[in-house]
Amino acid sequence: MQRYILTERGKWIIAMLVVVLIVIPLxxxxxxxxxxxxxxxxxxxxxxxxxxxxxxxxxxxxxxxNPEDFDFSDGVMKFxxxxxxxxxxxxxxxxxxxxxxxxxxxxxxxxxxxEIPQLPDAESNIITTxxxxxxxxxxxxxxxxxxYVYQAPSGMESYELKIMTQ
Numbered sequence: 001m002q003r004y005i006l007t008e009r010g011k012w013i014i015a016m017l018v019v020v021l022i023v024i025p026l027x028x029x030x031x032x033x034x035x036x037x038x039x040x041x042x043x044x045x046x047x048x049x050x051x052x053x054x055x056x057x058x059x060x061x062x063x064x065x066n067p068e069d070f071d072f073s074d075g076v077m078k079f080x081x082x083x084x085x086x087x088x089x090x091x092x093x094x095x096x097x098x099x100x101x102x103x104x105x106x107x108x109x110x111x112x113x114x115e116i117p118q119l120p121d122a123e124s125n126i127i128t129t130x131x132x133x134x135x136x137x138x139x140x141x142x143x144x145x146x147x148y149v150y151q152a153p154s155g156m157e158s159y160e161l162k163i164m165t166q
Contacts, residue, residue, distance in 0.1 A: 072099065073103070073104065074105065075105025075106055075110075075164055077096055077097065078160055078163075079093045079096065079160070080158045080159065080161075081130065081158065081159055082157055082158040083119070083123040083126040083127055083159075084123075086126070087126055087129075088133060088134070089130050089131070097135070097138065097163070101138050105164075106165045110165040111144050111146050111165070111166045112144050112146065112163060112165060113146045113164050113165070113166045114128075114145065114146065114147050114161065114163050115147075115148045115149075115162040116147060116148070116149060116150070116159070116161055117152030117156075117159040117160075119159070131145075131163070132145065
């Protein structure tokens with residue numbers, strides 16, 4: 001019968017496996033839970049400030065009444081985006097975004113929070129790519145951009161996006 005002796009190298013390999021297989025996934029899980037809790041507990045930010053009908057659903061007419069809204073002093077802008085027909089922000093929204101970025105709320109340490117609807121991956125990718133491209137054109141570093149997801153009303157084609165400083 002042979003006996004195996006665990007060498008120093010073997011001990012290091014086992015320690016690294018423990019870290020990779022157990023510790024790192026736990027850290028990622030904890031960070032995602034913490035991020036979700038912070039998102040749920042944000043104060044002063046409403047996910048959906050557009051008017052609603054009596055049954056709680058927004059009609060297409062209500063969404064199109066005010067497709068762009070901008071509050072310079074609070075550092076909040078809202079606009080409509082249709083991922084089925086758009087792949088980038090339109091010129092008016094980009095101009096409004098440029099003005100938004102000069103808001104007094106957009107300090108050097110501020111993050112740019114973007115609320116987008118929960119959609120299938122393909123549509124979410126179109127929205128996030130369009131927003132990221134527009135922000136990076138204004139030299140906003142990716143490290144300053146945070147995305148939050150809200151539950152979108154069913155049956156919509158155009159969605160409200162909200163960008164704010166935090």
